[in-house]
Amino acid sequence: MRRIACRQAVVFALLIGSAGTIHAQENTMRENPIFGQIFPQGEKLPEEFSAYFIGQAYRAPLVRDEALNCPVSNVTFSPGCRNNWHSHTGGQLLLVTAGRGYYQERGEPARLLLPGDVVEIAPDVEHWHGAAPDSWFAHLAVETNPQTNKNRWLEPVDDAQYAAATAGTEEFRSRMSRTALRNFDALLPACKSELEQSDPELAEIVGNFAFDEVLRYGELDERTRRMTLLASAIALQAEGVYRSLLDAALDGGVTPVEVKEILYQAVPYVGLARTFDFIGIANDVLRRRGVTLPLEGQSTVSPDDRFEKGLAVQRSIFGERIDRMHEEAPENQVHIQRYLSADCFGDYYTRGGLDVKTRELLTFSMLVSLGGCESQVKGHIQGNANVGNGKATLLAVVTQLLPYIGYPRTLNAIACLNEVIPE
Template sequence: MKKLIVTLVVALITFFGYNSLNAQNMKKEEVPQNISAFPIGEENVGFKQYFTGESWLARLTSNKDLNVPMSNVTFEPGCRNNWHSHTGGQILIAVGGVGYYQERGKASRRLLPGDVVEIAPNIEHWHGAAPDSWFSHLAIECNPQTNKNTWLERVSDQQYAEATKDNVATGLKATDSELDGIFGNFTKEVQEYGDLDTKTRLMVTLASNIASQAQAEYRITLESALNEGITPIEVKEILYQAVAYAGMAKVRDFIGLTNGILLARGVRLPLEGQSVVSSETRFDKGLELQKSIFGERIEQMHKNAPENQKHIQRYLSANCFGDYQTRSGLNVKTRELITFSILVSLGGCESQIKGHIQGNVNVGNNKDTLLAVVTQLLPYIGYPRTLNAIACLNEVIPEK
């Protein structure tokens, strides 16, 4: 039986080639162009009620004389089907991305291309994509004359999070277990330093991951953040804040990534707006917030700027602070910690780091808190940027 299946798969690969992605109901730029050798097909509307998140279905066989129904099913990140069973059993062959399979009452199994899952008749199970990866598998129906599906309850967010908690986007645990152990142990070690609560640790790490362009780490951190109760609005405000300090070129991909994960969790987009300014008030409210954080020296910055550079000071007040930092969704203390985390992670921003260290102190974040943030970020940004940040801390707030 296995020899027949492998032969069929090889034949299908030859037939379809590597130019066969043709999802008709999704924007071209959103479709992974090389997830596997098989077509994505069309949106899986017939089974949509049995899936959490979006999926696509491509029927691969049609010859009734062969009697081997085979389809390629593609899942967006975080998508999975409900618990279900087949009276005649099923065979899955992973062909692209990273996925998971789990039988009722057993540990989950991580799936990489080439993995084969043999599902016995009437075994309750689910399968789908990893939180941070698209996933495609071939689904082969066994005993098709009598095989019937029984669809059961959805896989809850808690069940899914538990099943995928050891997921690493790059397959680190499977391919580099020693490094995975070293890194994992150290991230736990730095969490023992300082008094940051779990929510703050996750929020500053999200901000740092954006600045570092660390999409894989961001996905992992975002799943943990949402599981810990950080709200979609708080996540979006971290992203929006990052636009002012890291630039849209660095942030746009993370907005799309975040939207995919939120949609997979059933969050309706767009979220409620958080802006509190208008085109008429953005400068005044931004300037007011600037002064409340940094004091009257802001007036001197406007006054002393050369004529050909005064527009930058206006932008800082109206755009950086007016458009972004006046927004609701995060309080001022949290926003200053987010900004500090972004600047530390970008590197080369020591002058701005020093200014925002003082800003953090002015809004109530003391040196112990800032040192705990830097320590939390150490595994993600490395020692040089960490030591630079600590040097800035010691210069602005000398040790007693």
């Protein structure tokens, strides 16, 4: 997963570097709205290049300053379009930005390409690349060693060769529902790319179950579902999954403040040591998106009133039970009850950015994902019910977490749910 994340970072660095060119070519994008993507689609290939393509392709030069000596173009392929076998005397880099495509070197199996993938093509290696049969595809083509780099065009990739090269992956994809394909691509593109190439049968099983069948259960709104998945990934210590889910969450309307508050909410439940690396991941992703850090502060308490305000929040969630916990605590454990009121609830639950109802749902998601916290899970099931997250909502959350946390933790959570809120 770290390898994929590094690839995505390379792509994004180039995207940021070309931002000025993107704005300069907005008219081109508007004139060619065929395939939505971050870069302009450009014009149809001129005849000198289109003669070496089967199907329709488009090109948009992105780097205009010849003094930089780094030609970069966005190349877009319509479904089924591919170029001839060819080689470059100076090599080439392909940075995949949109859609689904393939790359194949002579004598090697074809490689499925998805956004975030990087293809390093050595000088004089014969190869071809293009779109999948049923998908548009776009990549940045970076000319390496441009002073001496020349193309050597060879024979076309005929229909039989193309069908054979794409058959394995396309066959299993045909057994995945369109909903599964769309959601898998949106939520975990890096994992999907890896599984499609190494374990296509597992990709099919996971895709249809986790990204179609499970998503049909319950009535969680999309933003809430994505926030609970982020909270779960932190508790599971799933860094690669968290990174992909975070990009999807931000694209789906979760705000940077909400992203940060999910992390802050994780500190008292998952622990600082387990949350720290995820704070770093979130910072990287937010900075890549142009977000200035630190964000505006959300704290609403002071050292003088954090205990009282935290205790008030506890009482609003759990009722008189909190007073009994303070009264009945052994003398040598009173400090823990004060920590819970002042720190866990005073420092975190009183913060802005997320309301108490959402924080309780996130806490439930994290405790269920941690496992071995059934006593706390039961307490927060009651707390959720008290603030308006009923059994149907909690069951919907557990169901959405199932593919990520597995059946044992899911069944333990449901047992707690049925004990606290019987059918």
